[in-house]
Amino acid sequence: MEKKIQIDYTRTKVQLSRPVLHDGKELNEVSFDWGSLTGKDMLEIERKMNAAGKTMGSARFSGDFLLGMAERASDQHLDKGFFERMPLGDYHNVRDGAKNFLFYSELQNTALEDGSEDNA
Numbered sequence: 724m725e726k727k728i729q730i731d732y733t734r735t736k737v738q739l740s741r742p743v744l745h746d747g748k749e750l751n752e753v754s755f756d757w758g759s760l761t762g763k764d765m766l767e768i769e770r771k772m773n774a775a776g777k778t779m780g781s782a783r784f785s786g787d788f789l790l791g792m793a794e795r796a797s798d799q800h801l802d803k804g805f806f807e808r809m810p811l812g813d814y815h816n817v818r819d820g821a822k823n824f825l826f827y828s829e830l831q832n833t834a835l836e837d838g839s840e841d842n843a
């Protein structure tokens with residue numbers, strides 16, 4: 724019997740390796756709702772990067788773009804300073820969550836267009 728495992732790439736929860744201060748509270752975990760992001764969010768992230776003189780080859784590989792996504796998708800309303808204070812491994816887990824969502828959403832769109840996906 725084939726067993727299907729479904730992973731929800733629209734949400735990420737990261738257990739922090741050590742607490743990080745945010746708004747006077749120590750956070751031990753952070754969560755992100757990537758699925759809540761809109762085209763407007765993506766365009767505003769790009770505009771902000773362009774205004775800062777930063778260029779982007781691919782959103783999936785741009786640290787600044789992925790960080791912009793994390794700021795907008797965080798359930799705790801985190802800012803750039805929070806991410807800068809995070810332990811590096813935890814920061815990578817957050818970026819990987821954003822990157823995985825972008826890969827997944829592109830894969831889903833491609834699969835739907837060519838008919839190869841069966842509502843997985």
